Amino acid sequence: MFEDLKKIFSSSEYLGYYLQGFGNTLIVTFSAALIGLILGFIVALVKIAAEHNKWMKIPAFICNVYTTVFRGTPVALQLFFWCFAVFTIPGFKPYAAILTFGINSGAYISENIRAGISSVDKGQLEAGRAIGLSWTTTMVRIIMPQAVKNIIPAIGNEIIALLKETAIISIVGSTVGTLTFDLNEAAHTISFKTSYIAAFMIAAILYLVVVYIFIIALKLIERRLRKSEKR
Amino acid sequence: MKSANEKNVKEYKAKYLNKRTAPIEPFDPEALLEVQHLSKTYGHLTVLNDINEKIYKGEKIAIIGPSGSGKSTFLRCLNVLEDPTDGYVFFEGFNLCDLKVDINVQRRRMGMVFQSFNLFNNMTILKNITFAPVHVQMQELAKLKRLNLKIKIGNLFKKKDCQVPPIPVETNKKKIKADAEENAYRLLKRIGLEEKANVYPSTLSGGQRQRIAIVRALAMNPKVMLFDEPTSALDPEMVGEVLNLIKELADEGMTMVIVTHEMGFAREIATRVLFMDGGNIMEQGSPEKIFGNPENDRLKDFLSKVL
Numbered sequence: 001m002f003e004d005l006k007k008i009f010s011s012s013e014y015l016g017y018y019l020q021g022f023g024n025t026l027i028v029t030f031s032a033a034l035i036g037l038i039l040g041f042i043v044a045l046v047k048i049a050a051e052h053n054k055w056m057k058i059p060a061f062i063c064n065v066y067t068t069v070f071r072g073t074p075v076a077l078q079l080f081f082w083c084f085a086v087f088t089i090p091g092f093k094p095y096a097a098i099l100t101f102g103i104n105s106g107a108y109i110s111e112n113i114r115a116g117i118s119s120v121d122k123g124q125l126e127a128g129r130a131i132g133l134s135w136t137t138t139m140v141r142i143i144m145p146q147a148v149k150n151i152i153p154a155i156g157n158e159i160i161a162l163l164k165e166t167a168i169i170s171i172v173g174s175t176v177g178t179l180t181f182d183l184n185e186a187a188h189t190i191s192f193k194t195s196y197i198a199a200f201m202i203a204a205i206l207y208l209v210v211v212y213i214f215i216i217a218l219k220l221i222e223r224r225l226r227k228s229e230k231r
Numbered sequence: 232m233k234s235a236n237e238k239n240v241k242e243y244k245a246k247y248l249n250k251r252t253a254p255i256e257p258f259d260p261e262a263l264l265e266v267q268h269l270s271k272t273y274g275h276l277t278v279l280n281d282i283n284e285k286i287y288k289g290e291k292i293a294i295i296g297p298s299g300s301g302k303s304t305f306l307r308c309l310n311v312l313e314d315p316t317d318g319y320v321f322f323e324g325f326n327l328c329d330l331k332v333d334i335n336v337q338r339r340r341m342g343m344v345f346q347s348f349n350l351f352n353n354m355t356i357l358k359n360i361t362f363a364p365v366h367v368q369m370q371e372l373a374k375l376k377r378l379n380l381k382i383k384i385g386n387l388f389k390k391k392d393c394q395v396p397p398i399p400v401e402t403n404k405k406k407i408k409a410d411a412e413e414n415a416y417r418l419l420k421r422i423g424l425e426e427k428a429n430v431y432p433s434t435l436s437g438g439q440r441q442r443i444a445i446v447r448a449l450a451m452n453p454k455v456m457l458f459d460e461p462t463s464a465l466d467p468e469m470v471g472e473v474l475n476l477i478k479e480l481a482d483e484g485m486t487m488v489i490v491t492h493e494m495g496f497a498r499e500i501a502t503r504v505l506f507m508d509g510g511n512i513m514e515q516g517s518p519e520k521i522f523g524n525p526e527n528d529r530l531k532d533f534l535s536k537v538l
Contacts, residue, residue, distance in 0.1 A: 127349035127444075130312055131363045131451060132339030141362070145353040 004198035014190050017176070021186025022206055024179055028098055029163045035102025036162070037155070040109030043067065047114050052135055063110070070107035076168055078104055083172040094179030097169050105162045109155055116151035117143060149225045156218040160211055167207075183207065251317050251328065253281075258321040263288045263455055263486055264309060269318035271304055271510075278304045279315070280510035286455070291481050292488045293497035293518070296507035297533060302490045305507065306459050309488065310341050323454070339367060342448025346460040348440040350432035356443055357428040360415040360450045361408070367451075368407045375400055411450070418446040422476060438469030442476055449480075456480065458489040494537055498522050506530045 008014045043063045050060030070078065079100050087096035120143050128138030167184035174180035176189070187203035241252045253268035264286040271279040278301045286292060294302045307313040309320060311327045311334055320327045325337055351359050379397040386394045419425040422442045432440055441461055448456060461477065462470045474496050481487060481500045491497050497504055497518065504521040506514045506529075514527040522538075525531045 121347075121349070123345060123347050123349035124351065126312060127343075127345060127351065129335075130310060130338060130343035130345075131448065132335050132337075133363060133366065134335050137366065141366075142351050142353065 001195065001198055004194040005202075007194055008190060008198060008202065014194075017186040017190055018183070018202065018206070020176070021181055021183040021203075024181055025163070025166055025183040025207075026210070028101065028166045028169060028179065028182060029159070031098050032101035032105060032166070033159050033162055035099065036105030036109050036158075039103065039106030040111075040113055043106065043110035044113035044117065047110070048117055048139075067107045067110055070104050071111070075100070075104050075165055076171060079168065079172055093172055097172060097180060101162060101166060101169075104165075105158060108158050108161075112154035112158060113147075113151050116147040116154065119150050120146045152225065153218060153222055156214065156221075160214055163211060163214075164207065251319070253318045255319055255326070258324060259285055260324065261287060262321070263290075263323060264488075265321040266309070267319045267321070269305070269308055269320065270316050271301070271308060271313065272316045277510050279308065281318070282510075282512060284505070284512065286486065286488065288454075288486055289484055289502075290486055291500050291502045292505060293501035293503075294488065294490045294505045294507060295492070295494065295497055295521075295533075300507045301510040302507050303459055306457050306488060306490050309457055310338050310343060312343070339363075339451050340454045342445075342451060342453035342456045344441070344444050344448055344456065344458045344461050346463050348432075348437070348444045348464070350440055350444055350447070352432055355429050355431055356419070356424070356435075357412065357415055359432065359443065360418065360447045361411040363447075364411045364414070364450050365408055368402070368411075369404065372400070372402060372404070372407065414450060415446075418449060419443075422446060436469060437465045438472045441465060441469075441473045445473070445476055445480075454486065456485055456487040458487065458491070460490050460492065462491070462493060492537075494522070494534075506533070508533070 043066065046056055046059045046063050050056040079097060082096045082100045082103075083093050087093070087099075124142055124146065125138055128142050129135065133141075166182060169180050169182050170185035170188070172180060174182070174185050183203050183206060187199045191199035253270075256267055258265045258267075262285040266282055266284045269279055269282040269284075270277070282305065294305065296302050304313055308315045311320060315328060318328070322337055322341065325332050327334060327337055350356075351362065354362060375398060379400065382395050382397045389395075416425055416428065419428055422445075424439060424443065427435065427439065427443075432443070435443070445456075445461075458477065462473050465473060470493070474493065477487070477489070477496075478500055489497070489501070499518075501518050503515060504518050505512050506521060506527065508529050514521065514525065514530050521530070522534065525534060
């Protein structure tokens, strides 16, 4: 095993694979997270607005179908579906994969945001409305700042889960140099020429390091958010 | 035949279209708040049943009654926090149930105090009190500035002698903020909590929070104050400080409607007491009459239990 490790660390080709895979994993994760955040935010807002505005009922129904479908089916299936059934344009596969993860995590994030908003005491909204503020003002200036404290940790966990989930991206096929060549696939490629245990251990440690950094960052943000209320 | 059909249509509308069927009667210009044919139902449960009531300026109205009698719902219907199923609420001639009336503008002139305080948890006490007045005035200022800009652009296309002068703007953002803060400190000083201006609500006691909630409503200079069981969620030793503040307000001539379980308090400050049961106002009159010489059997029964 040590010989294999030595072999990997002495070969610039293998290290290059890891670096490329690592970069691709991060690119896929963060672009998917961005898509998911935007999508999730819009969907959550539509759902919350539907409780107050009857014209939002139909969009809210569509959003409910969206969350139900994408939370109720496996990501791997969705990946195949988007890459082989919908976006069959050659060369578009990696972007279709990113889109898949984005749409999937959007469904989860929207539920996180909605739960965060509805966990704020109903009385806060009532108090805002009773003093003469509009629904929108109350939502943006009073409910949202309180909801963020619940939403941030949940979304952080969602992004961590997403990072690990992207490891299945190579099932739609990947070669060196494309976006679908992620850290897991890099380890897989290297393992043929060295040993499984060494190749995957390095990949595991790399995943762990990123996730751990993320967890620490989350804790710091959370502590800061909690602090602002107790003074 | 015609009248029978009309009745059917009325019933159909009330049942399936959820339209208001009560006739709008001319409102009393003397009355500050007028309630006409107010009904509220949740499915089959009738909470309020065709209530007609007028509240005049300077009156202090206490609403008493057993729990589940619709007192709180009635109060919340007065500023349409709870949308009535049928009937209308007039506030100084504005029909609050009409969607054309800007409800937010009307609500600014009626303060509301809740049982559970509902201070904004993400703001300091000072911000709690100043947020709404500042926000409202800023909106008005922005509106005025937009209007002025329109006038100025319009002037570009007009001859010199028929140009319209822009509307003078007397306030600015800083002044609005400073005024609101000065007012807030004046109000805080009145309740003796000015040293708490920069703390968050979670650090205060129940009595302090409720007094701040009252002051927050007062900062909008309301015409009428609605109290929804202001002392029910408080420790017994803190009830006094809140009631004293409400009493002070009453002595200053503020119109108020109070839903309360404190019979002694109701007797002391109210000019009129309403007894509600089963969604109806069963009996009303001066506190001496209600507490000293009740006529309604239900009221007699209720008073014998609580007094």
